Amino acid sequence: EAGVAQSPRYKIIEKRQSVAFWCNPISGHATLYWYQQILGQGPKLLIQFQNNGVVDDSQLPKDRFSAERLKGVDSTLKIQPAKLEDSAVYLCASSLVPRYEQYFGPGTRLTVT
Amino acid sequence: GNSVTQMEGPVTLSEEAFLTINCTYTATGYPSLFWYVQYPGEGLQLLLKATKADDKGSNKGFEATYRKETTSFHLEKGSVQVSDSAVYFCALSDLSGGGADGLTFGKGTHLIIQP
Numbered sequence: 571e572a573g574v575a576q577s578p579r580y581k582i583i584e585k586r587q588s589v590a591f592w593c594n595p596i597s598g599h600a601t602l603y604w605y606q607q608i609l610g611q612g613p614k615l616l617i618q619f620q621n622n623g624v625v626d627d628s629q630l631p632k633d634r635f636s637a638e639r640l641k642g643v644d645s646t647l648k649i650q651p652a653k654l655e656d657s658a659v660y661l662c663a664s665s666l667v668p669r670y671e672q673y674f675g676p677g678t679r680l681t682v683t
Numbered sequence: 684g685n686s687v688t689q690m691e692g693p694v695t696l697s698e699e700a701f702l703t704i705n706c707t708y709t710a711t712g713y714p715s716l717f718w719y720v721q722y723p724g725e726g727l728q729l730l731l732k733a734t735k736a737d738d739k740g741s742n743k744g745f746e747a748t749y750r751k752e753t754t755s756f757h758l759e760k761g762s763v764q765v766s767d768s769a770v771y772f773c774a775l776s777d778l779s780g781g782g783a784d785g786l787t788f789g790k791g792t793h794l795i796i797q798p
Binding site for chain 1: 784785786
């Protein structure tokens with residue numbers, strides 16, 4: 571069974587530029603999560619989708635971050651414009667349904683200069 | 684709100700030593716508790732979990748017991764190996780908010796096992 575796929579693995583941009591990350595969950599997993607992991611900290615939930623609907627986006631900085639999961643499968647997280655403090659690893663996770671085990675992808679490491 | 688506090692690292696032990704990594708939590712509802720592990724160069728993996736008070740999660744020789752009275756979920760292993768060197772994260776999921784079950788993580792504990 572293929573795991574959670576994410577791309578790109580690494581991205582370097584300048585502040586005020588925009589960037590997008592892509593995630594393809596495990597086949598059949600209805601629930602998808604995006605987390606932000608700043609160096610030296612644990613991951614922090616940004617947004618949770620159930621199919622193509624948002625379940626929780628209370629910690630998503632909506633002035634600059636957006637996410638979509640239009641067909642209920644893969645998802646895109648966008649930052650526009652980026653700030654220095656957005657430098658982090660962005661993790662995508664999926665689960666069959668809520669309350670089941672979350673499987674994490676390898677992450678995208680973003681550096682904002 | 685929910686929060687998880689775990690002991691700071693790095694924690695350095697010799698092979699075959701006994702391991703304890705402390706974890707305490709604050710939650711508004713009735714959380715499930717987890718330990719995740721991140722081996723060098725790999726993604727986060729679930730190590731073990733417990734879904735209600737007094738449950739014991741176990742996997743690969745690691746154990747943790749859900750203690751509601753002390754709001755703790757300490758990770759233990761009787762004899763560590765070099766291959767256990769990794770970063771360990773304690774986490775909770777508060778299931779009282781309908782379908783929202785995003786994880787709240789601690790800061791992680793870097794464990795180093797020396798031969």
